[in-house]
Amino acid sequence: MSVAESVTELASGPVIGVFDSGFGGLTVLRALVERMPQARFVFLGDTARLPYGSKSQRTIARYAAESARFLVEEQRAEFLVIACNTASALALDAIEAAVPVPVLGVIEPGAEAAAAHTKTGNVMVIATEATVASHAYAAACGRRGVRAVEKACPLLVPLVEEGWTDHPVTAEVVRIYLAELLEAARHAGLQPDALVLGCTHYPLLRGVIERSVPEGVTVIDSAEATAAEAARRLATRVRGVACETVEPAAGPQIRCFATDSVAKFERLGSRFLGHPVGVVELVDLGG
């Protein structure tokens, strides 16, 4: 690295790579930007190969490792956030083996937030089929002495992508899913007091979901928990930069890449990110 490059990098904060199979992970990026407005972000959505949720562990691990290498080797990310529950559940080891930088998935921070919150020691998790089949949340909660009951909710992602985030059909689907989940919890003799949103699309349904949960059950967003943990780990570098050298930028510094379907990413992404995603660059990872 030249002196000029090194100065630029110091002056503009760390480069944080954020990876998802699609663009749902933009909800995690949104939370990261809110916590670390001085950092620079490079987001990759592996849209050519989504959804990971219906694929095998071997395939998911290969795709995720290729994507992580792109962010680190070509985009010089110094810290990786895996903003995809499926990849976090099934491919975190493969990603860590593929790149020489710290890697943070969304499962552990979500489980940590749930464990910090629950008083009964019982929580509920809603997620995609693949995440639930992996039982990654139940295992992560179990390591913290918390029992989790999980449920796959495969209709919620398509409802979000249809834009029906505040629609009677979505409210009815959420009601049905949560009734089944509460029944399963009761059947297992559990009294859950928290519901973890274990999919990056679900924060867009937070309003509908909060109106459906029983009193005394708190909704916990893995995206927010992950952003908080990333900010904690990067605290010294981000704070150092913020205090010493940098004026707050006019807007967040975000560069977005997708492996396919750039138009859909640009069209839908802004709902997830909370502001326009701008130009999305196409990248070919093969496959």
Place this chain on the structure above:
Amino acid sequence: MSVAESVTELASGPVIGVFDSGFGGLTVLRALVERMPQARFVFLGDTARLPYGSKSQRTIARYAAESARFLVEEQRAEFLVIACNTASALALDAIEAAVPVPVLGVIEPGAEAAAAHTKTGNVMVIATEATVASHAYAAACGRRGVRAVEKACPLLVPLVEEGWTDHPVTAEVVRIYLAELLEAARHAGLQPDALVLGCTHYPLLRGVIERSVPEGVTVIDSAEATAAEAARRLATRVRGVACETVEPAAGPQIRCFATDSVAKFERLGSRFLGHPVGVVELVDLGG
């Protein structure tokens, strides 16, 4: 080919390759088996790379051509049915260029059946986003002097895969989609008297859809229309075999391959095929 192999092949009818991005195309296979119980079928679901519907034309063409080559070169299919609306709409030329056997997609037979039926010369088509964005049905209808109004219905595939084929939520979603489609038709000054099911998942919703269409609108299934056209083209060979040499087999001769998620294929496939799919063999096409 040895004499023994050649005799076996003659004795057991043509090998028909059926290709889909997933297992929705099993509804087309079901219709094919009903029409040609003497034929042998090799089905490939490219489940590792589904859904094609959200991918670019270039990517879809490459995946579909690779899949077609597997069916022809490795499984010795002599006739190919592309039981996938998206691949039929966007990759038929690429597939025809990739293999030396006749290729039949689902779009032309669906449009032909709609044109044969309509008296007003106006039809409606429901399909996935990619199929609608391609306007392949509108173009195929237009070549027959028929005007088509199309609508993407992205929630219907996940509703079928959730198993909610006869569920109040599905009925409500279908009602909303069809109301929007009828409004668009009226706005264009059209009086449609047919509705084409332009996605291989939709035959499983035929009951719900038929209860939702206005009187005087006939539901036309592209899967059935495609099977009828395939049987017509293969008539001599199939009839020849049936009359001269072969006892009807105990069950249909079907071999199923998938590029991933064999378990999901086996679990859900029987609903589409109408009887158990049996063992699904895993095949790696790369990517």
